[in-house]
Amino acid sequence: MDKITSGDIAALFEALHGTFRDKRDELIALDAKVGDSDLGITMNAAFEAASNTVASLADNPMGKQFMMAGAAMAKAAPSTMGTLTATGFMRGGKALGDATEIGTAEMAAFWRAYADGIAERGKAKLGDKTVLDVLVPIADSLEASLAAGVSLGDATGKASQDAKAALEATKDLVAQHGKAAAFADKSKGLQDAGSTVAALLIETVAAFCNR
Amino acid sequence: MDKITSGDIAALFEALHGTFRDKRDELIALDAKVGDSDLGITMNAAFEAASNTVASLADNPMGKQFMMAGAAMAKAAPSTMGTLTATGFMRGGKALGDATEIGTAEMAAFWRAYADGIAERGKAKLGDKTVLDVLVPIADSLEASLAAGVSLGDATGKASQDAKAALEATKDLVAQHGKAAAFADKSKGLQDAGSTVAALLIETVAAFCNR
Amino acid sequence: MKKFLNDPKNFVDEMLEGIYLANSDVTYVNDDKRCYVKSAPKPGKVGIATGGGSGHLPLFLGYVGEGMLDGAAVGGVFQSPSADQMLEVTKYIDQGAGVLYIYGNYTGDIINFDMATELADMEDIKVLSVVGNDDVASSVVGEEHKRRGVAGIFFLYKAAGAASEEGMSLEDVARVAEKAKDRTRTIGVALSSCVIPEIGKPSFEIGADEMEIGMGIHGENGISRKKLTAADPLVDEMMDKIFAEQDYKADDGVAILVNGLGGTPLEELYILFRRVHQLMSERKVNVKHVWIGEFATSMEMAGASISVLHLDEELDRLMAAKADTPFFKHFAK
Amino acid sequence: MKKFLNDPKNFVDEMLEGIYLANSDVTYVNDDKRCYVKSAPKPGKVGIATGGGSGHLPLFLGYVGEGMLDGAAVGGVFQSPSADQMLEVTKYIDQGAGVLYIYGNYTGDIINFDMATELADMEDIKVLSVVGNDDVASSVVGEEHKRRGVAGIFFLYKAAGAASEEGMSLEDVARVAEKAKDRTRTIGVALSSCVIPEIGKPSFEIGADEMEIGMGIHGENGISRKKLTAADPLVDEMMDKIFAEQDYKADDGVAILVNGLGGTPLEELYILFRRVHQLMSERKVNVKHVWIGEFATSMEMAGASISVLHLDEELDRLMAAKADTPFFKHFAK
Numbered sequence A, B: 001m002d003k004i005t006s007g008d009i010a011a012l013f014e015a016l017h018g019t020f021r022d023k024r025d026e027l028i029a030l031d032a033k034v035g036d037s038d039l040g041i042t043m044n045a046a047f048e049a050a051s052n053t054v055a056s057l058a059d060n061p062m063g064k065q066f067m068m069a070g071a072a073m074a075k076a077a078p079s080t081m082g083t084l085t086a087t088g089f090m091r092g093g094k095a096l097g098d099a100t101e102i103g104t105a106e107m108a109a110f111w112r113a114y115a116d117g118i119a120e121r122g123k124a125k126l127g128d129k130t131v132l133d134v135l136v137p138i139a140d141s142l143e144a145s146l147a148a149g150v151s152l153g154d155a156t157g158k159a160s161q162d163a164k165a166a167l168e169a170t171k172d173l174v175a176q177h178g179k180a181a182a183f184a185d186k187s188k189g190l191q192d193a194g195s196t197v198a199a200l201l202i203e204t205v206a207a208f209c210n211r
Numbered sequence C, D: 001m002k003k004f005l006n007d008p009k010n011f012v013d014e015m016l017e018g019i020y021l022a023n024s025d026v027t028y029v030n031d032d033k034r035c036y037v038k039s040a041p042k043p044g045k046v047g048i049a050t051g052g053g054s055g056h057l058p059l060f061l062g063y064v065g066e067g068m069l070d071g072a073a074v075g076g077v078f079q080s081p082s083a084d085q086m087l088e089v090t091k092y093i094d095q096g097a098g099v100l101y102i103y104g105n106y107t108g109d110i111i112n113f114d115m116a117t118e119l120a121d122m123e124d125i126k127v128l129s130v131v132g133n134d135d136v137a138s139s140v141v142g143e144e145h146k147r148r149g150v151a152g153i154f155f156l157y158k159a160a161g162a163a164s165e166e167g168m169s170l171e172d173v174a175r176v177a178e179k180a181k182d183r184t185r186t187i188g189v190a191l192s193s194c195v196i197p198e199i200g201k202p203s204f205e206i207g208a209d210e211m212e213i214g215m216g217i218h219g220e221n222g223i224s225r226k227k228l229t230a231a232d233p234l235v236d237e238m239m240d241k242i243f244a245e246q247d248y249k250a251d252d253g254v255a256i257l258v259n260g261l262g263g264t265p266l267e268e269l270y271i272l273f274r275r276v277h278q279l280m281s282e283r284k285v286n287v288k289h290v291w292i293g294e295f296a297t298s299m300e301m302a303g304a305s306i307s308v309l310h311l312d313e314e315l316d317r318l319m320a321a322k323a324d325t326p327f328f329k330h331f332a333k
């Protein structure tokens, strides 16, 4: 599949919800190590709400669907990652503007806006061991693919690979923000929980684009 | 030894304290079954206080020494058995009047007053599975020995044997008073904790009289 | 044993030191920290004293203060104070109008308060007693005199304290306390045991998924031990015992006390109360006064109790009155 | 999990139902029980809102009432409420004089309160924020902005609430809260874990004889985990961290809050306070206000925290002022 169109969004969010429903316990366990064990619960709740919201929005512009999905997440899961993810989807959706389909260009624009929105809201820097450390590589990867004229399926596949590598690299970082900062030393060697969410997101998107 | 004299009282209370120090954990365990586990602590505290009090009272009339021992117990161990035992010693001491030595007659008078005092204070009836169910047999036994002209050593020895039998008989009773009443059914088959104290008391007295 | 303490022997006295350092409105007499009294007794007022074992904070001493009690004799953990201590408190708080003892129905306490009453009589202090026996789980109807006193004694303190503050006579204050006692019922449930500092291990065992309905605040046997159920059916079962005792009619008023035993979070007490209120509403009974929190604990025991006071006009007024103690504050309504 | 609850999903909402049924002085807006406000906001007064996760009762909503706060957005257990909920509370409590947010320094809360501030701005409501960060264990001196907010936020509420009641402007109320924040320090110690209802098992493990000094109220890492010591040396070690932070001079005044985390009996808190008072007395520091009890809990977690507010004349006056909320009552001194 080389384009995502308005009618696909509901299925995409269903797939995303599926991912976070499946990964619920894994994310709980991950967040338990240097956090408060809620990540699996909140991400599942966020994408359940988002999926329910977009289910009946197929007639709306794509950008609006993503923004409404974000707003629903903000209400359903107001944790750090819940609110940041909501912010990401709202900003990403806004960046889509009036686009009626998502190709590599729109996908790149979406993730750049997503990453920027989260950077602004969370005030973290690259290297602080946050979700940003995977989001920025995703946006970079997509922009590089766009420049190279790569198709959506391949571009998202590549972005997902790059995200995995970036996720792996978060193990070397020391947490500066959120609950994990209290466990700064203990956090070393562990992959960042929020970054894991970002990697799962792009992985699911890539799988969706390569169905 | 056929008489206890004023100078013996300190040693008697030392012996009593020794008994309850040794039996502390056993009484705790017994009281734990249908009570609050304090009996070993309170009896040890009561006799420690009594022993300390009489240590310097050798010049006083015997009756007064017992009464002061009782008053010290009341302050040191105001639990059910602590206060009842205090009452017993105060009444028993009072019954000794001006006696300068304790033979079988005085011993019988002491225990009768002891039992009556506790009956009055605790308002229990015979058969209610309380300390009374051993105290009354002790007093009865001593009075029978007195009538038969038995010496102090033998009379207390016999009273101690009778107390043991009476203690054994408490197993068949159902508790009507105190914390054990809450466990009425469970109390069946168990020997009464307070009655155990009474049996230990007379056993120690008998051993003291037969040194 | 996982407790903040120094030598377990000093548990009660160091706790009392902390209380006196924190509150200048209370003090002690006879050079004995366990003879706990209001710093400034109100002249002419009927004195009200209580007493009982430690380990139940804010019970018993926590209710000494304005609009409540005048003194409390403090025992060791789960131990009665001595008759001497009760007497010292009595002598200090008597303002010539006599003294009312309100305490729980436990043999050790009764024996000592009886002794104290005799001693006070020798000092020409008139003493009356009302013995709280609100725990419906501890004996059947008709045998109420055998029932334990638990958290519901709070209502007796509140009623008698406000009555005394109003200037009632000893006989009237006792009448009010007696009436509150007759109209108070409590049922509890325990989820875990507690550790007496000087003993150092749990007072009893209870399974990881078990509860005991009706268990006493020293771990005395309750009515039934079984698997913990959801909150609503549990409250239903507990309240059945209370509803069976008194005729709560439509438009009657009640005061409700939902009490935590120590280890149970406040959040859960509100979940229990929610159901209590639903049951009262179904019966059209007016819940006019509500207290939710820790009022009579068993140290760290997890569990809760529900107490209901069946109001009449007088009790309603007395419940609403102001109270101000170091442990209990109530603005007049 | 041994808790009084029905479906864990309904834990927070059923708790809130209980609270509303028990107290008519508080209500909710926007048809959302988690938007908790005073029933009758005082006209013209600066509004004060807080918010944060559930599971900390009486924190956060418990301080909504006279002389304290005007509203609280209520999150799930240990979860931030949403920016929308904060906005709804803000809109209701704003009396034209603006609204001050006082909340704890946690990323989730910050992100949502920041979002709410932007939303409020769009509604022309002026909002200022003060973020409590009193936990000395959570970061070193110089990095105070990284510190967690724990029980000491109580002092910020009390100071700002009284200031607002006095009629101060938004800027002044914020100044007072900021000052209280700068002068408040807390250190905690945990003895046991707690269970989030929807998770159903303990948040962390801790040995049967271990304590963790400095652990956060959600179980965040502290400074050191070791064998539980006696209370006095423990308090000494904890207070060393606080004394190292501010210059408490002879004749200075302090307010002390000894807070139970939920599972620790009140008796033990007084034993801790006793030692705190001794240490203050050694330094000739005046302990002018004392609160001991449960003020910021972690459900059933056993443990305690000690908070010290270094008073000045203004804070002294504000601490003494009357407060009357369903969960916190203080008669003016």
Ligand SMILES: Nc1ncnc2c1ncn2[C@@H]1O[C@H](COP(=O)(O)OP(=O)(O)O)[C@@H](O)[C@H]1O
Pocket (backbone or CB within 6 Å): A031, A035, A036, A038, A039, A042, A079, A080, A081, A082, A084, A118, A121, A122, A123, A124, A129, A130, A131, A132, A177, A178, A179, A180, A192, A193, A194, A195, D107, D108
């Ligand atoms: N300031 C921040 N900016 C961006 N991401 C952050 C920030 N703080 C934390 N995170 C991310 O959030 C993740 C934790 O999310 P979550 O479990 O929702 O937090 P919490 O439970 O503390 O609210 C971290 O692993 C990290 O990736």
Ligand SMILES: Nc1ncnc2c1ncn2[C@@H]1O[C@H](COP(=O)(O)OP(=O)(O)O)[C@@H](O)[C@H]1O
Pocket (backbone or CB within 6 Å): B031, B035, B036, B038, B039, B042, B079, B080, B081, B082, B084, B118, B121, B122, B123, B124, B129, B130, B131, B132, B177, B178, B179, B180, B192, B193, B194, B195, C107, C108
């Ligand atoms: N009313 C009573 N009269 C006489 N003895 C009693 C009475 N009630 C209880 N006892 C005795 O007290 C014993 C328990 O003593 P103790 O452990 O001191 O009680 P508690 O700890 O409940 O104060 C019982 O085994 C019984 O023998």
Ligand SMILES: [Mg+2]
Pocket (backbone or CB within 6 Å): A031, A035, A036, A037, A038, A039, A079, A179
């Ligand atoms: Mg988390």
Ligand SMILES: [Mg+2]
Pocket (backbone or CB within 6 Å): B031, B035, B036, B037, B038, B039, B079, B179
């Ligand atoms: Mg006992």
Ligand SMILES: [Mg+2]
Pocket (backbone or CB within 6 Å): C262, C263, C264, C294, D260, D262, D263, D264, D265, D266
């Ligand atoms: Mg508690």
Ligand SMILES: [Mg+2]
Pocket (backbone or CB within 6 Å): C260, C262, C263, C264, C265, C266, D262, D263, D264, D294
């Ligand atoms: Mg608690």
